[in-house]
Amino acid sequence: MPTKISRDRPLKNDPSPSNFNKFWDSVRAIVQPYWYPTESGERVFSDVIRIWGMLILLIVLIIALVGVTAFNSFVTRYITDVIEEKDYPNFIKTIVVFGAALVCITLLNGFSKLVRKKIALDWYKWLNNHTLSKYLSNRAYYRINFRSDVDNPDQRISQEIEPITSNALSFSAIFLEKVLEMTTFLVILWSISQFIAIVLIIYTIVGNLIAIYLGQQLSKINQEELELKAEYNYCLTHVRNHAESIAFFQGENQESNIIQRRFSNLLRNVERKINWENNQELFDGAYKSAIQIFPYLVLAPIYMSGQADFGEVVQASIACNQFASAMATLIREFGNSGRFSSYVERLSEFSEALEAVSKQPENVSIIKTIEENHLAFENVTLQTPNYEQVIVEDLSLSVQPGEGLLIVGPSGRGKSSLLRAIAGLWNAGTGRLVRPPLEEVLFLPQRPYIILGTLRQQLLYPKTNRQVTDAELKEVLQQVNLQNLLSRVEGFDTEVPWENILSLGEQQRLAFARLLVTHPRFTILDEATSALDLKNEGTLYQQLQETKTTFISVGHRESLFNYHQWVLELSQDSSWQLLTVQDYQNQKTITYNSTENTGITLDILPNNEPQKQLEILTQKAISEGLSHKEMTELTYYSIKTIRSKASKGESITNKDGLTYRYDKDPKVLKWVRGTAGIRAK
Known part of the structure; x- marks a missing residue:
């Protein structure tokens, strides 16, 4: 669907209280079903217990990692004193402890990252399946195309769910680890020099204020980057999907201009991002360097005057270094959190839109659908989904088993809309629609749906698990004049890009082959032979009649009258008339002759x-x-x-x-x- 980006709308990362609350509502909507399921069927209880167990394990590993790191700072202080005293036996013992602590730090760090990634992967798997379920339920994937405020649903699913889970776990784990580190080493510094600790606290507050400002700017840039990437990705996909039409028009220059324009917008955004990230990196480096120098300026004179030992100076330096490193990491993570918030906003917006299109609007009239073994319209007035236009008014007719009904009328008059009503895609209006279960109906659109799969799956779609022999499939291909198709591929289990190797006429014949394989009781054809010559069209419709299926066709060709018993004509003013094919042709002959020759x-x-x-x-x-x-x-x-x-x-x-x-x-x-x-x- 076309991408719609509004540059005038307020940025989602606006730090106003209302937007902040909306952001946390979005986070809660994404997090709660996985971590705190409240509705039955959302999550298996054993899975919830398992994932909480992994989360508790991750927290324990992080606490242990910070504890061992803090312990090692004391070991470093002790080693320094031992070296200064030239106590070789104690040096050997201490260095062994120091080495063991380093091994523990390495193992704890690696294992905590592994557990974190495992949790993120499990969450990603569940969230992806949960979103896909919403997308494919109640035909939301179809209805959401009528929402102009939701762009690129495919990208939101394929590219923007995984970063939410990985970033959320990464940020949470790093935040916990670095806050614990800062608190621990601040306590250590307090025990060595309260003055240094107080200065660090003040320094941290100032640094955080600057970091928040930088983070807000990067958040805005990241939000725009996501939208610009979506625009750029869509125009490239558009070229691929319409490659033949572009080639016919020789529209490469125009398409190149469109692509380059969107790419230029993306480049400008990337340049802005580079500049802001550079400012943030300079700030991080200066912030960290100042903290590392500060303890030496304070403690060196004390050590030189003999009021403190060298180990305390080293430990204070290590504590300041760890504090500065933790703080710089937090600042960097807060800067990157803008991308996370953008992903959250877009997924939440997408999820809410899926739920909205899946619900039936309140206080509006809809066509009641009754499932029976025949097809009939009973006083049906069909309107467009937005209730702004009446397509057909007070339609009443019944299609008898084995008969064919042809729907005709001016272009844009709603012929295909009636087929959408039968399929349940459109139900705005009044009256009653009686139809068989959709499992018994096969729809053949003007441009057939070609799945990503083998030739066998193409022929058996939508019931690809049906057992049909190769000989039967070959006979069907013969019936639709596609017997040469097997010579172009290696067999029925070959998977190739069918839309690229089959012409539209071949695709329409392939769709008819599905009909002959599945033998549906009811068939709906929306100009399903428009790309075929009259001979192929006649052959296919004759075989359709032999299947004894009840069928409804939409078309403009006069040749279609030969295969139907009834004609439903739709007029510009939402009126209609139902006639036999003979009466309709006679009526048109009368109208034509009275116009062309008034003497008759x-x-x-x-x-x-x-x-x-x-x-x-x-x-x-x-x-x-x-x-x-x-x-x-x-x-x-x-x-x-x-x-x-x-x-x-x-x-x-x-x-x-x-x-x-x-x-x-x-x-x-x-x-x-x-x-x-x-x-x-």
């Missing part, structure tokens, strides 16, 4: 009995006026439309081009011929 009289045309009735009604309109029901026989309108036009005072033109108006005089209340119609006569 209608009496000599076939089926003139209905025509005599129309003439009687025409005469009655002059003398007595017509009722709503009688007007329906002169026009293509339903009674409901006739009544509506009468109430609005609108005129109606009948099949012969004569104009009628409704006389609202209480003594008349009839449709009468207009003066324009009388003059035309």
Whole structure:
């Protein structure tokens, strides 16, 4: 779907209280179902216990790591004193302890990172499946395409879920570890010099304020980077999906301009990011260096005056260094947290949109769907999903088993929309739709859906686990004139990019092959033979009739009349008429001849009995006026439309081009011929 980016909307990383609360609501919505499931079926209890056990293990490992690191600072202090005293036996013992502590630090650090990544992987697996379940349930993947505020759902799933889990676990673990380190080494410094500890606390507060400012700017830049990458990725995907059309138009230069424009926007954002990251790195380096120098400035004079031993100076230096390193890491993580918050906002927005499109809007009318073993519309008025336009009004018809119904009408009049209603994709409106279970219906669109899979899976889709022999599949390919397809691939279990190697006509024949394999009871065809020649079209429809399936087709070709019994014509004003194929063709012949040759009289045309009735009604309109029901026989309108036009005072033109108006005089209340119609006569 097209990417829609609004540069005028407020940035999501705006630090106002309302946006901060909204961010934490988004975090809670993502975190809670995994860590604190409250609804039954969200998570298996044993999985929750297992993951909490791993989390507790991670916390224990981090505490142990900080403890051993702090312990090693005392060992370092003791080693320094031993070396200064030249006590070789104690030096050997201490260095062994020091080495063992280093081994423990290495193992604890490595094992804690492993556990952290395992938890993140498990969370990513669950969150991805949870989001996919929402995306593929209740046809949300289809309905969300009508939401212009949600761009690139594919990227949000494939590229923006994993960073949430990995960043969340990484940030949480690092935050806990570094806060513990800073607290521990601050206590150690306090025991050595309270002055140094107090200065560090003040220094930390100032540093945090600067870090928060830098982090906010990077958060805004990261948010824009995500959106610009989505735009750039979409335009490249668009070129791949429409490669043939672009090649026909020789539109490479135009496409290159579009791609370059979006890439330039991305580059400008990257340059801004580089500058801000450079500022942050300079600040981190200066911040860390100043802390490392400070203890020497304070403690060196004390040591030289003999008021402190050299080990204390070394330990204080180590403590300051560890404190500075921990603080710099935290500042860096807070700077990177902007990307995390952007991912959270986008996933939360996507999740909320999926839930919204899956719910039926309240206080709106919908078409009731009844599952039975036949297909019928009962007083159905179908509207667009936003309820802004009526597609067809008061439609009532029933398709008998084994018959074919052809839907015709002007382009954009809603022919395909009726098929969407049958499939349950659109249900805005009123009335009752009776249809078989969707498992018994096969839909063949104008551009067939070609799956990513083997030739066997293409033919068996959507029930790819069906057992069909190679011989049966070869016979089906023969029936749809695709017998040469096997010579182009290595067999039924070959997987190739089918959309690239098959023409649209071959894809349509492949779709018909699915029909012959699955033998559905009901088939819906939306211009399913538009890319085929008349001979191939005739062959396919003849085989369709032989399957005894009940089918509905949408099409414009006159050749389709040969394979259907009924025609449903939709008109521009939401009215409709249902005729046999013979009556429809006769009607069109009458209309055509009356337009092209006014010397031809209608009496000599076939089926003139209905025509005599129309003439009687025409005469009655002059003398007595017509009722709503009688007007329906002169026009293509339903009674409901006739009544509506009468109430609005609108005129109606009948099949012969004569104009009628409704006389609202209480003594008349009839449709009468207009003066324009009388003059035309």
